[in-house]
Amino acid sequence: xxxxxxxxxxxxxxxxxxxxxxxxxxxxxxxxxxxxxxxxxxxxxxxxxxxxxxxxxxxxxxxxxxxxxxxxxxxxxxxxxxxxxxxxxxxxxxxxxxxxxxxxxxxxxxxxxxxxxxxxxxxxxxxxxxxxxxxxxxxxxxxxxxxxxxxxxxxxxxxxxxxxxxxxxxxxxxxxxxxxxxxxxxxxxxxxxxxxxxxxxxxxxxxxxxxxxxxxxxxxxxxxxxxxxxxxxxxxxxxxxxxxxxxxxxxxxxxxxxxxxxxxxxxxxxxxxxxxxxxxxxxxxxxxxxxxxxxxxxxxxxxxxxxxxxxxxxxxxxxxxxxxxxxxxxxxxxxxxxxxxxxxxxxxxxxxxxxxxxxxxxxxxxxxxxxxxxxxxxxxxxxxxxxxxxxxxxxxx
Amino acid sequence: xxxxxxxxxxxxxxxxxxxxxxxxxxxxxxxxxxxxxxxxxxxxxxxxxxxxxxxxxxxxxxxxxxxxxxxxxxxxxxxxxxxxxxxxxxxxxxxxxxxxxxxxxxxxxxxxxxxxxxxxxxxxxxxxxxxxxxxxxxxxxxxxxxxxxxxxxxxxxxxxxxxxxxxxxxxxxxxxxxxxxxxxxxxxxxxxxxxxxxxxxxxxxxxxxxxxxxxxxxxxxxxxxxxxxxxxxxxxxxxxxxxxx
Ligand SMILES: Nc1ncnc2c1ncn2[C@@H]1O[C@H](COP(=O)(O)OP(=O)(O)OP(=O)(O)O)[C@@H](O)[C@H]1O
Ligand SMILES: [Mg+2]
Numbered sequence: 001x002x003x004x005x006x007x008x009x010x011x012x013x014x015x016x017x018x019x020x021x022x023x024x025x026x027x028x029x030x031x032x033x034x035x036x037x038x039x040x041x042x043x044x045x046x047x048x049x050x051x052x053x054x055x056x057x058x059x060x061x062x063x064x065x066x067x068x069x070x071x072x073x074x075x076x077x078x079x080x081x082x083x084x085x086x087x088x089x090x091x092x093x094x095x096x097x098x099x100x101x102x103x104x105x106x107x108x109x110x111x112x113x114x115x116x117x118x119x120x121x122x123x124x125x126x127x128x129x130x131x132x133x134x135x136x137x138x139x140x141x142x143x144x145x146x147x148x149x150x151x152x153x154x155x156x157x158x159x160x161x162x163x164x165x166x167x168x169x170x171x172x173x174x175x176x177x178x179x180x181x182x183x184x185x186x187x188x189x190x191x192x193x194x195x196x197x198x199x200x201x202x203x204x205x206x207x208x209x210x211x212x213x214x215x216x217x218x219x220x221x222x223x224x225x226x227x228x229x230x231x232x233x234x235x236x237x238x239x240x241x242x243x244x245x246x247x248x249x250x251x252x253x254x255x256x257x258x259x260x261x262x263x264x265x266x267x268x269x270x271x272x273x274x275x276x277x278x279x280x281x282x283x284x285x286x287x288x289x290x291x292x293x294x295x296x297x298x299x300x301x302x303x304x305x306x307x308x309x310x311x312x313x314x315x316x317x318x319x320x321x322x323x324x325x326x327x328x329x330x331x332x333x334x335x336x337x338x339x340x341x342x343x344x345x346x347x348x349x350x351x352x353x354x355x356x357x358x359x360x361x362x363x364x365x366x367x368x369x370x371x372x373x374x375x376x377x378x379x380x381x382x383x384x385x386x387x388x389x390x391x392x393x394x395x396x397x
Numbered sequence: 398x399x400x401x402x403x404x405x406x407x408x409x410x411x412x413x414x415x416x417x418x419x420x421x422x423x424x425x426x427x428x429x430x431x432x433x434x435x436x437x438x439x440x441x442x443x444x445x446x447x448x449x450x451x452x453x454x455x456x457x458x459x460x461x462x463x464x465x466x467x468x469x470x471x472x473x474x475x476x477x478x479x480x481x482x483x484x485x486x487x488x489x490x491x492x493x494x495x496x497x498x499x500x501x502x503x504x505x506x507x508x509x510x511x512x513x514x515x516x517x518x519x520x521x522x523x524x525x526x527x528x529x530x531x532x533x534x535x536x537x538x539x540x541x542x543x544x545x546x547x548x549x550x551x552x553x554x555x556x557x558x559x560x561x562x563x564x565x566x567x568x569x570x571x572x573x574x575x576x577x578x579x580x581x582x583x584x585x586x587x588x589x590x591x592x593x594x595x596x597x598x599x600x601x602x603x604x605x606x607x608x609x610x611x612x613x614x615x616x617x618x619x620x621x622x623x624x625x626x627x628x629x630x631x632x633x634x635x636x637x638x639x640x641x642x
Binding site for chain 2 (some may be wrong): 124304305307309310312314315316317318391392395
């Protein structure tokens with residue numbers, strides 16, 4: 001009943017609370033994007049990366065200079081994987097990784113520029129991948145340079161939409177390969193589609209696919225996530241020995257963790273958050289001032305009403321609450337509009353970009369918090385002004 | 398004349414209400430002493446600016462005196478004599494207005510966007526009465542003023558007389574100790590005025606205390622006691638019984 005006066009001012013309320021709408025929209029859509037990223041990306045890295053690291057010539061994310069410098073180092077040989085595996089105590093599995101893009105063919109169909117990776121038989125343990133059909137290649141397949149391949153869901157869908165893939169032969173760069181297994185469907189990890197993987201024995205890779213030796217990255221899995229640091233230390237020392245480094249010489253290789261990726265990710269989302277909170281709070285203050293203004297107008301217009309209410313026994317607190325609630329209602333118009341816009345944005349991102357965006361369950365709390373805080377802070381002065389009005393003066397107004 | 402002190406509703410002792418307008422000092426009330434007993438029917442008369450409304454507002458705890466002692470039902474509303482100043486706080490005053498006083502104004506003072514029923518319910522909301530009981534009491538009050546069939550109408554859809562009856566229903570709804578009507582017929586034609594006065598007469602006959610401000614001798618005649626105010630002072634205070642004597 002205390003709110004009936006508001007409805008006459010709906011349009012004005014919507015306009016004045018535009019700031020709140022923008023603030024809630026900004027914070028809301030950034031939350032949606034980050035939640036989406038977390039769901040599709042961060043969780044996967046942290047699961048995947050908690051006990052795995054990668055030895056390569058250059059440190060990831062060391063920038064162009066770092067990359068340029070690393071190009072002068074000698075390449076890492078595929079045999080290093082075996083050397084580490086044989087000599088390290090804290091290491092459960094190692095595999096070289098060599099990559100090239102190549103064209104795939106099956107009968108009349110072809111797929112262009114697909115990334116082929118040469119690995120050993122331990123790769124599924126390291127990557128934690130499951131084989132949904134058939135098998136992964138064995139040490140025997142690797143040693144004897146067999147033309148065998150394990151493919152992901154995307155290749156299967158393209159070449160064998162309705163028929164069995166395992167047992168069929170596809171050609172990679174003109175060489176026939178027998179499909180011996182299928183990777184289980186995994187989904188996207190940010191821009192990296194796990195379902196487009198194609199893996200062959202690394203020795204076969206060296207024989208048939210690789211023309212120039214660009215070296216390998218060595219994937220290493222420690223025996224336990226808690227012993228990752230120990231494994232890294234051990235591998236670091238082994239690598240120095242393997243590469244014949246004198247104690248005074250710097251490393252000519254780097255140990256890369258998924259944590260590095262995680263750090264970068266956190267930096268990126270942290271920046272996004274900072275921007276969102278910055279824009280959000282500025283807009284909320286602007287919106288709050290709008291709310292204060294509309295409430296001051298409302299109090300002035302309803303001075304007589306306040307007098308009437310006081311004359312029949314409304315206490316100061318009752319009047320104060322009436323106007324605080326009204327201020328919160330005005331705020332909630334802005335908040336609800338903002339949340340609706342953010343939901344729409346999240347859905348647009350979901351459907352039209354590779355980014356996932358989730359509508360977080362805690363938006364209700366965010367909205368209620370904004371309504372409460374902005375409504376009370378900016379409604380307090382006008383409401384207090386109403387509460388303190390002298391009844392006689394107000395009635396005479 | 399024996400005065401049963403339990404019957405005293407209002408006691409004014411040398412009440413002043415002083416306004417300071419720059420250098421000018423205006424005594425809207427200039428030393429008023431007055432006693433009102435339960436079930437009295439009083440008219441207050443006097444020229445414009447003599448202090449009638451000020452007196453009513455102070456009785457109704459809408460305004461507070463600047464000097465003197467005011468007791469309502471033997472509670473001290475304020476005692477401004479001597480060094481120890483006693484004054485009810487804002488919430489205590491609001492409570493008296495809510496539970497003990499029923500105001501009827503010249504300009505009706507209804508909430509324009511609320512229905513008749515909602516207007517009548519309002520004092521009960523502030524009294525914290527639960528919804529179902531509230532509705533029942535408000536309906537009963539509207540029935541008393543004969544406006545049950547207008548319960549869902551807004552003030553703008555009612556005639557002046559009907560609006561004033563809604564205001565009376567609102568004044569009655571909390572069963573107050575006293576009805577204060579400041580020129581209740583001032584905005585009404587003589588026919589409607591008569592109707593409103595009949596209501597006030599009836600209220601008085603049902604053991605209500607009624608105080609009425611008016612400029613019209615015809616209306617003042619309804620009351621058993623007529624107080625004349627002049628320049629913030631009581632000029633005369635005449636009971637009909639005294640006249641008969
Ligand atoms: N807020 C105020 N500030 C200054 N003077 C005031 C104020 N309110 C009332 N007065 C003065 O107090 C005096 C009494 O006013 P009051 O309203 O009580 O008169 P009244 O008898 O009700 O007059 P009317 O018949 O015109 O209603 C007047 O002289 C008025 O100017
Ligand atoms: Mg007056």
